[in-house]
Amino acid sequence: MQATNAKRDKTLDPKNTPAYPLAEAARYLKLPVATLRSWVLGRPYPKAKGVGQFHPLIQPPARRPSVLSFWNLIEAHVLRSLRTEHGVSLKDLRKALTYAERELNVERLLLDRQLRTGAGHVFLERYGKLISLSASGQIAMRKMFDEHLKRVEGSDWQFPIRLYPFLSSTTQSSAKPIAIDPQIAFGRPVVVRMGVSTQAIADRIDAGESLNEVASDDGLDPSEIEEAVLYERAA
Numbered sequence: 001m002q003a004t005n006a007k008r009d010k011t012l013d014p015k016n017t018p019a020y021p022l023a024e025a026a027r028y029l030k031l032p033v034a035t036l037r038s039w040v041l042g043r044p045y046p047k048a049k050g051v052g053q054f055h056p057l058i059q060p061p062a063r064r065p066s067v068l069s070f071w072n073l074i075e076a077h078v079l080r081s082l083r084t085e086h087g088v089s090l091k092d093l094r095k096a097l098t099y100a101e102r103e104l105n106v107e108r109l110l111l112d113r114q115l116r117t118g119a120g121h122v123f124l125e126r127y128g129k130l131i132s133l134s135a136s137g138q139i140a141m142r143k144m145f146d147e148h149l150k151r152v153e154g155s156d157w158q159f160p161i162r163l164y165p166f167l168s169s170t171t172q173s174s175a176k177p178i179a180i181d182p183q184i185a186f187g188r189p190v191v192v193r194m195g196v197s198t199q200a201i202a203d204r205i206d207a208g209e210s211l212n213e214v215a216s217d218d219g220l221d222p223s224e225i226e227e228a229v230l231y232e233r234a235a
Contacts, residue, residue: 018067030169168234
């Protein structure tokens, strides 16, 4: 009974409810919409006889239309670390995930804190072998993977509660000025220190208000206003 209740609680958790349309989620994560769509919906591929179908890597709570949950954002953020430098083969990623999850009996590996330990090592090792990555390449992949995991904040329970997205698709600094948290601003990106919507900041700047005016009104530093604008315009 306890296991059933735990499963039901996860299903009803606001972090696992539909909240982010596909295009919006891609913008927040600085991912091409087509890439995220293939992870969520799968994609066809040519075969000697006809067309095959790569199955999805991410299972959203709503598929028609596809609307992702906060936990789906975390899964896509983790997958992004492999795509950024090494490209993505849906087939190889699925093989690596399936292997690691079966070996360690982890239901949703891309959400689990074990990604930092045994399960993550098994997954990366398997993935590196599947794509024939060199020893130096595997070290680089592990380093990048760890930098992505550092931007996911967890609770005492095993699932994530906050994501600190990268400010742009190309710059991956260690700074964490922006957060996505289901408990703040309906899960939309905010400047962490004051919980001010990055979209609202960018809209005010576009409307002609000065950086200093917006910073003063929101109790933020001008540098934080610049970071919010950078994040919003770096899609």
